[in-house]
Amino acid sequence: MSTGSASNPLASGVDDHHNHKPNGFFARWVFTTNHKDIGSLYLLFSFAMFLTGGAMAMVIRAELFQPGLQLVEPNFFNQMTTVHGLIMVFGAVMPAFVGLANWMIPVMIGAPDMALPRMNNWSFWILPFAFSLMLMTLFMEGGGPNFGWTFYAPLSTKYSPDSTALFVFAVHLMGISSIMGAINVIVTIVNLRAPGMTMMKLPLFVWTWLITAFLLIAVMPVLAGAVTMVLTDKYFGTSFFDAAGGGDPVMFQHIFWFFGHPEVYIMILPSFGIISAIVPTFSRKPLFGYASMVYATASIAGLSFLVWAHHMFTTGMPVAAELFFMYCTMLISIPTGVKVFNWVATMWRGSLTFEVPMLFAIAFIVLFTIGGFSGLMLAITPVDFQYHDTYFVVAHFHYVLVSGAIFSIMAASYYWLPKWTGYMYDDYLAKWHFWCSLISVNVLFFPMHFLGLAGMPRRIPDYALQFANVNAVVSLGGFAFGLSQLIFLVVVIKCMRGKGERAAAKPWEGAEGLEWEMPSPAPYHTHTTPPEIK
Amino acid sequence: MSQLERSVITISSLIRSVHKCGYLVLMMGFSNSALAKSMPFNLTEGVTDVSQQVYDLHMTIFIICCVIGLVVFAAMFWAIFNHRKDKGAQAAQFHENTKVEIIWTAIPFVILIGMAIPATKTLIAMEDPSDADLTIQVTGSQWKWHYKYFGHDVEYYSLLASRQDQIHNQKQKRENYLLEVDYPLVLPVGQKVRFLVTSEDVIHSWWVPAFAVKKDANPGFINEAWTRINEPGIYRGQCAELCGKDHGFMPIVVIAKPVDEFETWLAEQEQKAVAAKAEEQAMLAMSMDMDEMMQLGEQVYNKHCAACHQANGEGLAGVFPALKGSQIATQDILGHINIVVHGKSGTAMQAFGKQLTLKELAAVIGYERNAWDNNTGDVIQPAQVKAVMQQKDL
Numbered sequence: 036m037s038t039g040s041a042s043n044p045l046a047s048g049v050d051d052h053h054n055h056k057p058n059g060f061f062a063r064w065v066f067t068t069n070h071k072d073i074g075s076l077y078l079l080f081s082f083a084m085f086l087t088g089g090a091m092a093m094v095i096r097a098e099l100f101q102p103g104l105q106l107v108e109p110n111f112f113n114q115m116t117t118v119h120g121l122i123m124v125f126g127a128v129m130p131a132f133v134g135l136a137n138w139m140i141p142v143m144i145g146a147p148d149m150a151l152p153r154m155n156n157w158s159f160w161i162l163p164f165a166f167s168l169m170l171m172t173l174f175m176e177g178g179g180p181n182f183g184w185t186f187y188a189p190l191s192t193k194y195s196p197d198s199t200a201l202f203v204f205a206v207h208l209m210g211i212s213s214i215m216g217a218i219n220v221i222v223t224i225v226n227l228r229a230p231g232m233t234m235m236k237l238p239l240f241v242w243t244w245l246i247t248a249f250l251l252i253a254v255m256p257v258l259a260g261a262v263t264m265v266l267t268d269k270y271f272g273t274s275f276f277d278a279a280g281g282g283d284p285v286m287f288q289h290i291f292w293f294f295g296h297p298e299v300y301i302m303i304l305p306s307f308g309i310i311s312a313i314v315p316t317f318s319r320k321p322l323f324g325y326a327s328m329v330y331a332t333a334s335i336a337g338l339s340f341l342v343w344a345h346h347m348f349t350t351g352m353p354v355a356a357e358l359f360f361m362y363c364t365m366l367i368s369i370p371t372g373v374k375v376f377n378w379v380a381t382m383w384r385g386s387l388t389f390e391v392p393m394l395f396a397i398a399f400i401v402l403f404t405i406g407g408f409s410g411l412m413l414a415i416t417p418v419d420f421q422y423h424d425t426y427f428v429v430a431h432f433h434y435v436l437v438s439g440a441i442f443s444i445m446a447a448s449y450y451w452l453p454k455w456t457g458y459m460y461d462d463y464l465a466k467w468h469f470w471c472s473l474i475s476v477n478v479l480f481f482p483m484h485f486l487g488l489a490g491m492p493r494r495i496p497d498y499a500l501q502f503a504n505v506n507a508v509v510s511l512g513g514f515a516f517g518l519s520q521l522i523f524l525v526v527v528i529k530c531m532r533g534k535g536e537r538a539a540a541k542p543w544e545g546a547e548g549l550e551w552e553m554p555s556p557a558p559y560h561t562h563t564t565p566p567e568i569k
Numbered sequence: 570m571s572q573l574e575r576s577v578i579t580i581s582s583l584i585r586s587v588h589k590c591g592y593l594v595l596m597m598g599f600s601n602s603a604l605a606k607s608m609p610f611n612l613t614e615g616v617t618d619v620s621q622q623v624y625d626l627h628m629t630i631f632i633i634c635c636v637i638g639l640v641v642f643a644a645m646f647w648a649i650f651n652h653r654k655d656k657g658a659q660a661a662q663f664h665e666n667t668k669v670e671i672i673w674t675a676i677p678f679v680i681l682i683g684m685a686i687p688a689t690k691t692l693i694a695m696e697d698p699s700d701a702d703l704t705i706q707v708t709g710s711q712w713k714w715h716y717k718y719f720g721h722d723v724e725y726y727s728l729l730a731s732r733q734d735q736i737h738n739q740k741q742k743r744e745n746y747l748l749e750v751d752y753p754l755v756l757p758v759g760q761k762v763r764f765l766v767t768s769e770d771v772i773h774s775w776w777v778p779a780f781a782v783k784k785d786a787n788p789g790f791i792n793e794a795w796t797r798i799n800e801p802g803i804y805r806g807q808c809a810e811l812c813g814k815d816h817g818f819m820p821i822v823v824i825a826k827p828v829d830e831f832e833t834w835l836a837e838q839e840q841k842a843v844a845a846k847a848e849e850q851a852m853l854a855m856s857m858d859m860d861e862m863m864q865l866g867e868q869v870y871n872k873h874c875a876a877c878h879q880a881n882g883e884g885l886a887g888v889f890p891a892l893k894g895s896q897i898a899t900q901d902i903l904g905h906i907n908i909v910v911h912g913k914s915g916t917a918m919q920a921f922g923k924q925l926t927l928k929e930l931a932a933v934i935g936y937e938r939n940a941w942d943n944n945t946g947d948v949i950q951p952a953q954v955k956a957v958m959q960q961k962d963l
Contacts, residue, residue, distance in 0.1 A: 102746065103738040109814045110885060177887020183811045189788060190771040194711075194813060194917055197887060278789020284772055285787055319654070321664040349774060349809075350785045351766075351792035354696045358689060365681045369674060376673045379641060382648040386660040389653075397649070401642060408634035415684065417691040418627045420783045421612055424774060424809040488612045490778045492809050495817030497736060499748045501608040545660075 068152035070137045077134030084126030091119040096513035112496035113181035120184030125209045131444045132305040133216045136244050142550045143238045145229025145566040150222040158215035165208035172198035188276035188287040192268040203262045210255040217251035231568030243308030246336045250297045257294040285350050292343035300339045306443030317393035318385030319545035324377040331370035338367050348419045357416045364414035391465040395446035406434030427487025433480045453538030456530040457556030464526050471519035478512030616800045620781035622691045698795040701763030709773030709786035712815035716754050723838040727752045729818050748805040753822035757831035766792045774810035798825040852951045866936025869929045882941040893941040906957045927951035
């Protein structure tokens with residue numbers, strides 16, 4: 036059977052054994068081993084976490100709207116910044132990418148499912164427990180984690196609240212989930228490609244995820260080690276990070292950032308894959324420099340292991356180390372630049388249209404690049420002494436994570452929603468969502484650059500009077516951005532409930548790839564016989 | 570090169586004036602906070618040669634980024650405006666060009682080398698604290714700074730001077746709200762000052778933007794930094810590393826004085842230190858009455874203790890223990906004095922023996938034993954505190 040076009044028997048419903056789903060809500064969603072169901076679970080979970088972490092950001096911005104303490108006490112403020120960070124990193128961005136991987140990788144490479152379906156189920160169902168455990172700590176006496184998502188020792192050991200053990204176990208669970216997800220991705224891509232789907236024919240989303248998965252397997256155990264040492268330092272009298280017992284608090288930072296920097300790329304490489312899928316579609320032109328995209332991704336991943344200490348320039352390192360990490364960090368801008376140039380070259384002399392996924396993709400390219408520029412500025416050690424731990428850094432990483440990673444996830448959602456649900460999104464609302472998000476995200480994060488340059492440290496619940504006006508603007512941008520995401524919620528619910536236009540098998544004129552050769556919504560089981568790869 | 574430098578300077582002054590205009594627009598929208606000083610929209614040039622170099626480096630790299638950004642985004646928006654389907658654009662089908670790809674890999678590499686050279690020079694200069702004229706030990710603790718002048722008998726704590734009623738919006742905030750301290754660090758102009766930075770508890774970070782000095786204070790380790798200030802003045806900074814609840818409330822204020830004024834000041838401080846020790850001896854003989862003790866005790870408590878144990882003595886459940894009705898504050902007097910003087914290791918409870926005078930210690934301990942319905946009726950005298958100190962010191 037040549038796999039499918041819109042005229043495929045699957046679409047006409049003649050051959051409906053491909054569509055059988057388990058009976059009953061519980062059996063369908065809790066016991067599922069179907070990559071599409073698990074993908075949907077991941078995506079819905081990450082959206083719920085995005086709104087939860089976002090609500091915490093609203094608390095932070097409300098407290099910072101005016102100088103003085105109005106709404107929350109400093110100890111709770113610190114819990115908000117900490118849990119906001121942890122939830123957005125481990126609960127929103129990463130599971131969203133794993134959800135996209137689950138849904139799209141088997142479909143894109145011509146595989147019937149992920150290679151390890153039961154493990155797939157487990158790696159998802161760990162997450163609700165992990166995050167319940169972490170959110171529960173907020174209601175404990177003494178409160179939840181309040182030492183920043185980077186949990187530097189000894190603030191997270193000797194001086195941390197009693198709930199720290201639960202934080203450690205929650206992070207362990209998240210790590211186990213991520214590692215299992217990563218193993219699944221690698222095994223699937225390596226073993227389950229359809230005949231003829233050679234490595235250099237893989238869609239870039241698959242390539243970037245393959246590389247991301249290796250990063251995950253390399254660094255999640257390091258994070259597990261770091262939290263375990265925090266656990267034993269706090270509860271069992273070890274002194275890994277305590278100078279009085281022969282340890283070193285700065286060693287914690289080396290270990291954490293050896294995980295943390297690759298982690299940053301874990302949260303952006305799949306975005307590169309998404310943008311590399313969307314830009315050619317709406318330019319009606321093949322991606323420029325496919326091979327160089329693959330090599331650029333691989334070199335970014337490789338370099339990510341050599342730059343961790345650029346987060347630690349002020350900890351007091353030898354000059355030679357500072358220079359090494361500065362040079363390596365600067366080098367990263369070269370492969371990253373290649374990617375941006377390739378996307379622009381793909382658009383160049385294309386036949387462009389601006390559907391919502393493309394709008395988000397273009398916003399991604401511009402705003403991610405701005406985040407890249409501030410990243411390059413931060414790499415320069417002498418100047419980093421001024422930027423470090425100020426709002427300049429906050430602006431930088433929110434540009435790459437919100438208008439970068441999150442915008443790419445939005446782009447991907449709009450791009451593939453028709454395939455997932457079988458219905459087109461409400462274009463009117465989607466455009467409102469885009470323009471509101473675009474404007475508010477810049478009102479929210481751009482002025483933070485100025486706050487940082489003017490000398491406002493990050494992670495403070497109250498600030499000097501000179502920062503008042505800009506903080507008020509930032510907070511207004513924050514509330515607007517938060518509200519804008521509710522539009523997205525409505526758009527998604529409408530698609531899921533089948534309100535809207537029926538989607539064609541290939542709703543985008545310029546789209547290419549196996550996912551567009553099957554009907555929309557994608558049948559429960561796809562590629563049960565391997566497709567033919569041209 | 571000088572041509573380039575000049576044009577960089579022109580562009581940077583242009584950018585500065587654009588910033589000022591933008592600020593005016595903002596101010597018109599938010600003119601209600603009349604107290605607010607104007608906020609600079611760019612990094613400070615500072616008052617040292619190093620901070621000036623850092624500023625120049627910042628502007629150079631910023632402008633390079635702007636130029637690259639303009640070129641890339643111009644190309645992209647050109648395509649967005651001209652290569653659109655609704656304008657009848659037909660898609661070309663090219664998808665690689667080795668020559669172009671090599672060029673756009675090589676050019677950024679050259680630009681990076683251009684950035685790395687001045688950055689390396691500045692960094693090496695910044696990391697050379699040798700041949701200092703004056704050495705100061707800077708010690709962070711939750712949530713205050715301690716300064717010790719090496720070779721002189723001068724050391725003191727420096728605490729936030731903005732009061733709780735300003736923080737909680739009951740009183741008008743002063744001009745330098747959250748950026749003011751009781752005892753600022755005083756430094757000489759024109760001399761090379763070396764800082765030895767360390768911490769007593771968690772990691773803090775000592776940052777004064779005008780000097781381009783930010784150095785982490787790591788417990789158990791000592792970091793070095795230095796500065797040579799060019800202009801007398803008052804320079805303000807803040808702790809830059811999350812250090813717990815009151816991380817936002819431990820500012821740094823430096824007063825830079827001409828060398829002769831600085832030396833006069835230092836001599837005065839040394840005399841004061843001697844006088845304070847004499848006073849301490851005299852105090853052992855005197856006794857406070859309840860009213861005096863409660864009055865002084867409340868002041869000391871609010872400044873040094875209330876951040877954790879709270880003004881109402883109830884602490885924060887699960888984080889900082891309550892004193893109201895607690896065993897320590899209502900029963901064993903010696904145990905109470907002991908924990909205030911020596912702290913409790915493994916917790917956030919610091920040793921206040923060296924931070925406060927005997928009279929202050931006695932007053933605050935007595936206050937804790939009588940405030941919030943603790944009503945033990947105990948009046949604590951400096952001599953009792955001294956006795957506990959000496960016993961433990963043996």
